[in-house]
Amino acid sequence: MYQQLLRKENQIAVIGLGYVGLPIALEFAKYFRVIGFDINHSRVELMQRGIDPSQELEASVFDGKDIVFTSNLEDLRQAQFFVVAVPTPVDDYKVPDLKPLIGASYTIGKVLKKGDYVIYESTVYPGCTEEDCLPILEKESGLKLGADFKIGYSPERINPGDKERTIDKILKIVSGSDAEALEEIAQVYGQIISAGIYKAPTIKVAEAAKVIENTQRDLNISLMNELAIIFDRMGIDTKDVIEAAGTKWNFIKFYPGLVGGHCIGVDPYYLLYKAKKLGYDPQVIHSGRRINDGMPAFIAKRLIQMLIQKSKSPQNAKVLVMGITFKENVSDIRNSKIADLIKELMSFSVNVHIVDPYASPNEVAHEYGLTLMDKPSNDYDAVIVSVGHNEYKVLGIDYFKQIMKEAPILMDLKGMYRNTDEKITYWRL
Structure with missing residues (x-):
């Protein structure tokens, strides 16, 4: 397969052209x-004109x-080599939503031919690739x-907003349904990944490796x-504590946040979903999720307390x-916990204004029913700096004094x- 692709006798198809699919394509x-x-x-249509809808890539990258x-x-x-890079979100009840993945499998199954490869990212x-996706491929294609x-x-390793660790500079895990598949897939990805290839022994190992990477960070x-x-x-100031503890050689610095x-x-x-299906109820992972999901409410209530202490009515x-956005210097607002924070504040009848130099006003309105302002006014009782955009890092205390009223x-x-x-009453996580 690799040699045919390299000679351009065969073609690669990338299914799903979002934050992951477009860069790899x-x-x-x-x-x-x-x-x-x-x-x-x-x-x-935007990509046909050399425009990245996610606003991550410059137009020159298409040239x-x-x-x-x-x-x-x-x-x-x-195509003969299919790469699936569709979203895998959770629904409102925190249950995996496999509809995009299942849909992509049905699509590929309709066009799958003998000798083809299908790689999920x-x-x-x-177990999802072999237990949920493979049966659809076989049923739709009539192949085995x-x-x-x-x-x-081959789990995606894209870091949105990171201009240093681009896709080719991040070590890539690959796996295959047999030894031949593993070698061919490794060669194809090895052509574009300068950082190297790690060959996982099984597909399940590769799937598990991906899901625990982020679970570990979530827990920390x-x-x-x-x-x-x-x-x-x-x-006590938490950041001061972390900096002090960080003087010990084996302390790992993680910071609180949304x-x-x-x-x-x-x-x-x-x-969590897979573990419960197997009859095991994870304690540590679930506890970490509960704490992190509860942080918007904690921050909102903390601000309400501070307003009241300053004799400011939350309703006024x-x-x-x-x-x-969910992180600094990107336009991605998916699963933004800041939106949850804003809605928590609104539940106390607080008048909230929102600004962001990267987010799309239309996307924010569509996704969360919230309105972005073009620029701040100058009469705020409080300001919450929630994302570390470069534009915010250069601001000083004097700037915030200028846009706030008395007892800021x-x-x-x-x-x-x-x-x-x-x-200024200053508070940080």
């Missing part, structure tokens, strides 16, 4: 013939690439794994969040929230500032 297109497929026709963007199923019949629970086609799993952050709640009651996005705040639920208070409150959720004015 363009990287493949440096060396192979690529079909970029997405069911969203309007997104496809000189051997790629065709399409939403037409028939175009997929020309979407984050799933261990091993005798007719091969599958693999949940510990810091719980410590922040405890230290806040003691009147855990949102489509990885850390989602992936642990996939592992005006609060500015700076940043609503500054909540610094990213710990970016030092209070240099006793007239």
Whole structure:
């Protein structure tokens, strides 16, 4: 397969062209013939014009690439190596939502041929590729794994907003349904990944490795969040504690914060779901999720307490929230815990204004029913800096004094500032 792809006798198809799929499709297109497929026709039209709908990639990245963007199923019949990079979210009840993944499997099953390869990159629970996706491929195509086609799993390792650790500079895990599949898949990905390839012994191992990467981070952050709640009651600055503890050689620095996005705040639920299906109720993972999901309410209630202490009525208070994307310097608002924080404040009848230099006003309105302002006013009772955008890092205490009224409150959720004015009530996680 690898040699045919390299000679451009065969083609790669990437299914799903979001934050993961588009970068990998363009990287493949440096060396192979690529079909970029997405069911969203309007997104496809943008990419055909060299525009990344996610606003992560520059227009120049599209130049000189051997790629065709399409939403037409028939175009997929020309491909022999399928890469699935669709979203794997959770629903309102924190249950894995496999509809995009199942839909992609049905799509590929309709065009699958003898000798083809199907590789999944979407984050799933261990066993999902072989137990949920494979039967659909076999049923729709009438083909059998091993005798007719091969599958693999290579977990995505895209870090949105990171201009240093780009896709080619991050070590890639690959796995295959048999030894031959593993070698062929490793060669294909090895062509584009300069950081190297790690060959996992089985597909389930590769799936499990991906899901625990973010579960581990989730748990570490949940510990810091719980410590922040405890230290806040003691009147101790959590960041000062972490910096002091960090002087010990084996202390690992993690910081408290709102855990949102489509990885850390989602992936642990996939592992929880699978564990419960097997009759085991995880205690530590579930506890970490509960703490992190509860942080927006904790921060909102803490601000209400501070407003009341300053003789400010929450119903008459005006609060500015700076940043609503799930992390710094990206436009992605999916699973934003800041939106949860805003809604918690609104439940206390607080008047909340929101600004963000990266987020799309239309997407924020569609996803959360919230309105982004073009710029702040100058009469706030409190300001919450919730995302560490570069534009916010350069601000000083004087800026916040200018946009707030008497007895101002500054909540610094990213710990970016030092209070240099006793007239400001400064609080950070």
